[in-house]
Amino acid sequence: MSVNTKASDHDRLSSLHAALSEEFARQTARFKELRKAHLTVDPGEAHNQAALLAATRHSLEQITGALRRLAEGSYGRCENCGIPIPLLRLELLPHTPFCMPCQQHNG
Known part of the structure; x- marks a missing residue:
């Protein structure tokens, strides 16, 4: 039984x-x-572009x-x-490093 569980865990982690x-x-x-687009962005769109870059980096x-x-x-x-978790x-x-109580506590 534990072999199947370990195999399914391994499969799940591999898929993840x-x-x-x-x-x-x-x-x-x-x-x-x-x-690349940030280099030629309209100054009025610079703030939006910077926010998209920051979100993607995060x-x-x-x-x-x-x-x-x-x-x-x-x-x-x-x-x-x-x-x-x-x-x-x-x-x-799938990327979360914290359980819910710790996430709420850390903000």
Whole structure:
């Protein structure tokens, strides 16, 4: 029984790694496009463009963190308190490093 559980956990983590890697590639391409466009953006749009760049950079940081935790074997545990993060939360926010109580506390 534990072999099947471990196999399904491994499959789930492999699928997650693939999905995060694909999202990282998409966000990297988006970031490059935004940076290129930022050079020629209308001054009136500069603020919006800067916000898009910042949001994309933040997304890349979150994905990188999730991929690092997967590689280290700490994925799915809260970085603050160490308890397992509920599966539903990880399915909704696969890059989250915190459980809900710690996220709310850290703001």
